[in-house]
Amino acid sequence: MKRWLWALALLALSGGKVMAQVSTADAQHVNRVVSVNQVGYLPGAPKYGMLAAAGERAVTWALLDAATQSVVAAGVAEPGRRDAASGDRVLTADFSDVTAPGTYILVLDDVQSVPFRIGADVYRQLKTDALRYFYLSRSGIELEPAFAGRWARPAGHLSDDAVTCFRGVDAQGTRWDGCDYMVNARGGWYDAGDFGKYVVNAGISVWTLQNLYERLPDAFGDGTLNIPESGSGRPDILDETRWEMEWLLSMQVPDGQPQAGMVHHKLHDERWGGIPELPPATVENRSPGAGRSLMPPSTAATLNLAAVTAQCARIWRTLDAAFAARCLQAAERAWQAAHDNPIFKYGNIPGQGGGNYDDAYLDDEFYWAAAELWITTGKASYRDAVRSSPFFTRTPGQEAHDAAAMNWGNVAALGTISLALLPNELAGDEIAALRGQIIAAADGYLAIMGSEGYRVSLHPDRYYWGSNSDVLNNAIILALAYDFTDEARYLNGVAESLDYLLGRNALAFSFISGYGTTTMQHPHHRFWANLPAQGYPPPPPGAVAGGPNGSPSDPTALEAGLSDAAPARRYLDEVGSWSTNEVTINWNAPLVWVTAYLDALQGK
C-alpha cells in the first residue's frame, strides 16, 4: 500500500465519522479530477484544491510531498457547495496553512492531483513570458531568432506603410468614398489570431501596461525582456508599449484632411485569411476586394488615443521629452477632434475581414480621456469634464450585466483607477470616494468568489467572450483595493484569480499556455497554429486563452455541442474555436499586470 494511502486510512480511523467513506469509491463522482493551480501557490496565499462530486458527503484530503509521498497535511473536505456556472458539487480541500516551499500532490478522496509547487517565485517567469507575448505579436518587423526563438518569423505587412481608406460597398450595403490620403501605419501589434490592428483594443491594452509601469516602475527594467530595444537604457516595458504607441499615432488623421485629429477606428484585411498562415510580408492594398484598408475615424478610437497618449506624455517626460511632447500634442488634438465629432460610432465596416470593436456608447471614453489629460496637464477644462461626468460618481463594474469593471468597450474604470492611484489635483475626499468605488467593486467580486464552488469572480450568467480577461481585470480591481486598504482578503482574491486560470476550475485545465500540466495548446492563431511539421509553432508560453464563452459562436464549438454544456465548460482547446480559444493583446495585458503585481509583493 502506498504511504499516502496508509496515512489516509489512519486519518480515517482517527476521524470516526469519515472512516466509512474513505474505503469505498463514490460512484456518484461526476468528474474525478482534482482541480488545483497546476503551477503553484504563493506561500502566504490561500490554497484550495477541488474535486467535483455528486454526493452529499465529507471526504478526506491529504497533501503529499511529491518526491517522498509522505503526508504533509491532511483534513476533511465538507460536502460540496454547488457551483452554479458548472453544475458541479464541489468538495474543497483547504491547505492554506502549508507554507513551506516544495512540490506537492493533493489527494482528495482517492484522487491525486498533478504535482504543483508552493513558492515565492511561482509567477516570476510567467510575468515575463506574458509580456513577451507583445514582442512576439509585432507587425512590420522581423522577429529574429535571438529574441524570438522558435517563434521567429519574417516581418509581416510591411505594406501597411501605404494604406488608404476603405472605398466601396460594405457588407451592410453602405457605399464609402474613401479618402484622398495615405498613411504609414506599419508596425504595432497584431490584435490576436487575426492580422487586424484595432485602435479601440490597442487602447486598453497599452493603458494596462502603462498603468502597470505607473504602479510598479521597476517591474520590467531595461534588459528584462530580451527584445531588440533591451539595452536602450529605458525600461523594456516602455520600449514595448512604444512600439504600439508609434502605430497608434500613425492612425490619427493628418492635418489638412477632413476630420483632422480624429483617429481611424481600425486597419485590417478586406477578406479573412485562412489558418494556418504566416503574416505576409506585403499585400496589394488597393486591389479591388483585397488587401488592407483603413476604416473611417470614430469617436471611440479618437478618445482611446487621447487617453493613452496623455498617459504616455507624463510617463515619457523624463525619459524622452520629444516623444512625450508628440504624445501630448496628439492627445490634445484628439480630445478637441472628439469634441467636434462626438457621434462617429463606426466599427462594423466593411463587416468582414476584421473584428468590429464597435462602440456606440461614449460617455465612458470621454471620462477616461479627460481623466488622463487632467492628470497630465492639470488644465481646468479636463478637470471640469471629469467632475461633470456621470462616471465620476458611479461605481465601475457594478451594473447587473457587467462581468468586469473594464473591458475594451467599457473604460470608465481606467479613468477612475488613474485618478485614484496617481498624484492629481482632486480633493482628498474625492480621491477617497473614487477609491471607495474601486473597493466596492472589489467587494462585489469577493462576494461572487465566496458563493461559487470554484471561487472565481465571474457571475454564472456572465461568461462572455474573453471571460478569462474579466477574471484578470477583476483581479486588478482587487489588487488596487488591497493597495488602498491593506486588507488581506483583497490580495487573496488576486491570488485566487490566478488559481482559477491555472487549473483550479471546472475543467481542471490551465488556460495559460506552457504553464501547468494540462494547458492550452491550440489557440485560434494563424501563426501559432501548432503544426510544427509545417512550420507553425505551438503557442509561446504565457498566452491566456479567451476561455469559457456562455454564447459560443464558432462552428467548431457549436459542432462540438458546447452550447449544451454548462457555461463554465463552454471552452474548447481547438484552433478553430475563435469564440473560446483565441488569444489577444487586451487579455494578455491584464495577465502581465496581475502576475507582475503578485510577484512584486513577494520581494526578490
Ligand code: 9MR
Ligand atoms: O474581444 C472581442 C469580444 O468582446 C467580442 O464579443 C468579439 C465579437 O465581436 O470580438 C472580440 O474581439 C476579437 C476581434 O473582433 C478580432 N480579433 C480577435 C478578437 C478576440 O477574439
